[in-house]
Amino acid sequence: MIPPYGRPAQELLAELSALKAADLPVRGGKVTAYVYDTGRPEVHEAxxxxxxxxxxxxxxxxxxxxxxxxxxxxxxxxxxxxxxxxxxxxxxxxxxxxxxxxxxxxxxxxxxxxxxxxxxxxxxxxxxxxxxxxxxxxxxxxxxxxxxxxxxxxxxxxxxxxxxxxxxxxxxxxxxxxxxxxxxxxxxxxxxxxxxxxxxxxxxxxxxxxxxxxxxxxxxxxxxxxxxxxxxxxxxxxxxxxxxxxxxxxxxxxxxxxxxxxxxxxxxxxxxxxxxxxxxxxxxxxxxxLRSLGREGYLELGRTTLEATRRLVKGVGEIPGLRVLGEPEASLVAIAGSPEVDVFVVSDEARRLGWFLQPQLSYAGIPANLHITVTGVTLAGIDALLKVIAEAAEAARRKGPAVVPDGLPELIAGLDLDALDDATFTELAASVGIELGGTDLGGMAVVNAVLDALPADTRETVLVRFLSAMYA
Ligand SMILES: Cc1ncc(COP(=O)(O)O)c(C=O)c1O
CATH class of the missing domain: 3.40.640.10 (Type I PLP-dependent aspartate aminotransferase-like (Major domain))
Structure with a gap:
């Protein structure tokens, strides 16, 4: 909609703040993918x-x-x-x-x-x-x-x-x-x-x-x-x-x-x-x-990042039902689950506790897992992060794995998705309990489990439909 008349910057910024209220926070380290926080506000300000x-x-x-x-x-x-x-x-x-x-x-x-x-x-x-x-x-x-x-x-x-x-x-x-x-x-x-x-x-x-x-x-x-x-x-x-x-x-x-x-x-x-x-x-x-941090700043961030990664890898290894995949040289850590602890449910539970752990689907024989990018700010909250992962894993164990509706992956794989318009696709998703376009993405486990059960090319087609429906 084209606004009928102009408005002052302050009003526009207030509107932006209100819109951003539903966003994941970009500072503070509780979002462990997508964003990179030094923990030093003056650097970002510069x-x-x-x-x-x-x-x-x-x-x-x-x-x-x-x-x-x-x-x-x-x-x-x-x-x-x-x-x-x-x-x-x-x-x-x-x-x-x-x-x-x-x-x-x-x-x-x-x-x-x-x-x-x-x-x-x-x-x-x-x-x-x-x-x-x-x-x-x-x-x-x-x-x-x-x-x-x-x-x-x-x-x-x-x-x-x-x-x-x-x-x-x-x-x-x-x-x-x-x-x-x-x-x-x-x-x-x-x-x-x-x-x-x-x-x-x-x-x-x-x-x-x-x-x-x-x-x-x-x-x-x-x-x-x-x-x-x-x-x-x-x-x-x-x-x-x-x-x-x-x-x-x-x-x-x-x-x-x-x-x-x-x-x-x-x-x-x-x-x-x-x-x-x-x-x-x-x-x-x-x-x-680059100038605001300099060599010294980056090296210090490297030190805290390394320490946080080591503590994360060790801590996850002590949580029943979870394990780290491989031995990462970098500060990117993939956490796989087990039959009793579904990582997609862990992700939802962590989200409820205010943390975002990024789900990664299984592919090429590599199991589904949760991704954590450890950054400069992670060390300050590493104990809290490990506590959240342990609590979320325990909750996931109690709840059991996400249940893929019977026959749904086969149904989706057999559909001619190109023939559906966005409204019909949205209805189809709603019929299996998936609300597209909403802001409450706290319950993504079933969506991820369904995607995980599909072959990669069908996943791609479904993802394109998701995006299109979200912007409808
Ligand atoms: C190894 C690697 N290559 C390429 C990319 C793509 O980067 P961008 O999202 O900036 O396009 C990423 C993003 O995470 C990455 O991790």
Whole structure:
């Protein structure tokens, strides 16, 4: 609805606050995914001010706004310094997905005729998205069922004539473990294939954890054979959203990520990213966060993050019915349940206690689990977190597993979902007790259990329907 007349900023902000009342809190550490809190309000304040200062600078044209070129060089330079190759060329992007999209594009355009990317099953779906958008095919690679690290032998078997890129994660999001980057990169190099390390979540985390005493294997641009690496500053860089850096082995590869067009009678188009016009706000926010924390700040956050992770892993190991999957090098922890303790119910129970633990569905033989991203602020509340997990697990044991309505997965799998309109889909969901579009998402266990019972391609179709119905 177009408002009939204008209103003062204060009124608008009051309305925003009211709307946000139903949101998960972005500060305080009770939301253990999506958000990254340093626990230092002054750092976030500096980022907000710098973000606002740069908000209206348009990154479309670097000749018009030299301030943003200077900021981007500084931010990219800092990431290159931390990730094994000072001075490496890079691009500031809007996030992990865009960095990955551009890495895949650079690889595709470096090998005309190539059509495949080799991707471990634990790698982020951004690679599937990139392949989908760029007209490539994903060749999936299994991971070790115990360590959850990509199997080098399987990577070797998957590389073929048409491979343009091999992927390794440092770490993978689902279990927080680092793939054998040295082996995979050496293999790719021996076959003349490019190798991207997805360090979106770990790039600005693992070096600090290592400095704080963690055992972190080599994973960065200093490893022979690694040709590009992505590192999100809006994750463990603690910058506001919209900030990632993609680094390349050399400027020639970076040029393959760029896009220019002179095929119209308008202004010249030369883009480093997927977006054309875009705000320099996120760049300003990232720049200010890096400067506001500095080396010392990040190292201290690394220390507290490492300690909190160790305490979490140990504490979860002592809760009956729960176990940690693998041995994460990073501060991302996956907690699996048991026949008596359903993790989807644990998640709902934790939500009732005011905490968000992110459900992850089973896939490729890996069981369903709960994801916790430990950040700088976690240590302050680690005892409370462990208490909540233990209480939620106990409640889940009492309640028993989420019950999937009899025959529902088969019914859904047999439906022509494309033929249903959003209203009918919403009714269908309501008929099995799932209210779409409501704000009370406290009871998601059945939804997750139903999704978990479906094959991946049906899950995808259902998820698209969910989203469409939510915005109806
Ligand atoms: C390993 C990894 N890669 C890529 C991404 C995608 O990042 P974004 O959500 O910023 O697009 C994520 C996000 O969690 C991630 O963990």
């Amino acid at each position: 980022a907000h001010l710098a973000y606002a200062e740069m908000l209206e600078v348009n990154m479309l044209d670097p000749t018009a706004f030299p301030s943003m070129v200077a900021l981007e060089k500084e931010v990219v330079g800092a990431v290159a310094e931390l990730l094994g190759r000072p001075g490496a060329p890079g691009i500031f992007t809007s996030g992990g997905t865009e960095s990955i999209m551009l890495a895949v594009k650079a690889a595709r355009d470096s090998r005309p005729g190539g059509s495949q990317i080799v991707v471990p099953v634990t790698a982020h779906p951004a690679f599937h998205k990139a392949a989908h958008y760029l007209g490539l095919e994903v060749v999936p690679v299994p991971v070790d069922p115990v360590t959850f690290r990509a199997s080098t032998a399987a990577v070797e078997a998957a590389i073929g004539e048409r491979t343009v890129l091999v992927v390794a994660s440092a770490p993978s999001y689902p279990q927080g473990v680092v793939d054998p980057v040295e082996e995979i990169a050496a293999l790719a190099s021996s076959k003349g294939v490019l190798c991207h390390v997805d360090a979106c979540v770990g790039g600005w985390l693992l070096p600090w954890l290592r400095e704080a005493g963690a055992d972190v294997p080599p994973f960065d641009l200093g490893v022979p054979g690694v040709t590009s690496i992505s590192c999100d500053l809006h994750k463990f860089g603690y910058a506001p959203k919209g900030a990632s850096v993609l680094l390349f082995r050399d400027a020639a590869l970076r040029r393959k990520a760029y896009f220019a067009s002179a095929a119209w009678p308008g202004y010249t188009i030369i883009n480093a990213t997927v977006q054309s016009s875009r705000s320099a706000g996120p760049l300003g926010g990232a720049w200010a966060t």
